[in-house]
Each structure stands twice: as C-alpha cells, then as structure tokens.
C-alpha cells in the first residue's frame with residue numbers, strides 16, 4: 001500500500017446515495033476489488049492481469065491511471081465540485097483518509113464500500129478520526145452475490161455505526177429471490193445488531209426497467225422500517241459507462 005491511487009475514472013454526476021441522492025457530485029472510481037460478485041456492474045475495475053499503466057480500451061480511452069496524491073488532488077480540485085463519491089472497485093484498498101485530510105474541510109465525501117475491510121487496521125496512516133471525514137455506504141455482499149460476509153469487518157462497521165451517524169448499510173435485493181434475500185438480510189442485521197433505520201434496500205439490475213415500479217421492494221422497506229434507494233444513474237442513463 002502506498003500513497004499512489006489507481007483510478008479508473010473521474011466524472012461529474014448526480015450520483016449520491018441515500019440521503020445524498022441527486023446531489024451534484026464528482027465520482028472518483030478506484031481500480032481493484034477484493035471481491036468477485038456474480039452480478040458486479042463494474043467488472044472493468046478488477047479484470048486487469050498486468051500492470052495497469054498505459055492500458056487503453058479499443059476506443060483509446062485510458063482504462064485506469066496511477067495517480068500520486070498530488071496529481072489526484074489537482075484533478076479533483078480542477079473540477080469545481082466539492083462533494084465526492086469514492087467508489088470502485090473497493091475504495092478502502094486505497095488511503096481515503098489521507099486523501100480527504102489533504103483535500104481539506106471544503107470537500108465532503110461518501111464512500112461506496114463492500115464492508116470487508118477495517119481501514120484503521122489495514123490501511124497505513126488511516127486514522128480513527130478519518131472515519132468522521134466521510135459518509136460510509138457499506139454494502140455487504142452475501143450469498144446472492146456469490147460472496148461471503150467478513151465477520152470481523154462487518155462487526156467493526158456495525159459497532160462504529162452506534163456512534164457515527166454517517167454510516168449506512170445498503171443491501172442489494174433480487175426480485176426473483178426476494179424471500180431468500182430478505183431473510184438473509186434480516187439474519188445479518190440481527191446478528192450484527194444493525195439498526196433497521198440505517199439500512200437501505202436497492203433492487204439489483206442494470207436496466208431502467210429493473211429500477212422502475214419496485215413496489216415489491218417498497219413494501220419490504222415499509223414492513224421492516226428500511227429505507228429505499230433507486231440506482232439513479234441507471235434511471236437517468238441506463239447502463240452507460242462514465243455518466
């Protein structure tokens with residue numbers, strides 16, 4: 001782990017999650033993920049097999065670039081948007097604390113993480129105070145993604161959420177397996193003592209149709225006191241990269 005950052009793409013959008021839904025934001029997509037979810041919609045963040053430098057797509061667009069802390073800050077500051085979405089891949093593989101401390105208090109951020117890591121134990125120079133510099137949208141991936149929970153890491157986020165009110169949990173639910181998925185989510189939040197009020201449900205899918213008329217999910221949210229979040233970028237643009 002160093003202070004270099006592998007960045008897949010950076011672009012302005014209205015892509016905030018949860019309480020920031022629709023907020024003008026700068027999406028900073030980090031390269032690399034430690035999971036391989038079966039329905040991952042950003043496989044291009046973790047499919048490279050060699051050094052990522054200078055790799056390009058057929059259209060000539062660079063797939064990812066290695067930024068220094070200074071060059072990443074310069075890029076972010078040049079875009080005149082002070083709310084960041086730190087996404088991936090898995091952004092906690094990078095030093096987000098150092099990034100946000102260096103950007104300063106005029107920037108806010110929310111992190112889209114799979115919740116399998118404990119930054120202050122696993123990322124050099126990530127300080128416990130750094131948790132307060134960002135909103136954390138923790139999206140644990142469970143059996144419907146073909147993945148397993150990391151118990152110690154989820155326990156960490158659940159415990160932290162008791163005192164840090166900027167920590168939320170987002171679960172992806174499949175319409176075709178709603179009973180199974182909801183049952184597993186209920187077991188998880190009970191086991192880890194996560195407050196229902198901090199939980200968002202989101203419908204799995206990369207088509208506009210998958211994000212429309214989700215009364216089935218609305219009803220589950222009302223029943224259990226969960227929040228609902230749509231995939232706003234899919235509703236606006238479909239499954240198009242870079243918007």
Ligand code: SF4
Nearest residue numbers: 033035037040089114
């Ligand atoms: S955690 Fe996110 S980026 Fe990583 S494989 Fe799963 S869906 Fe894809």
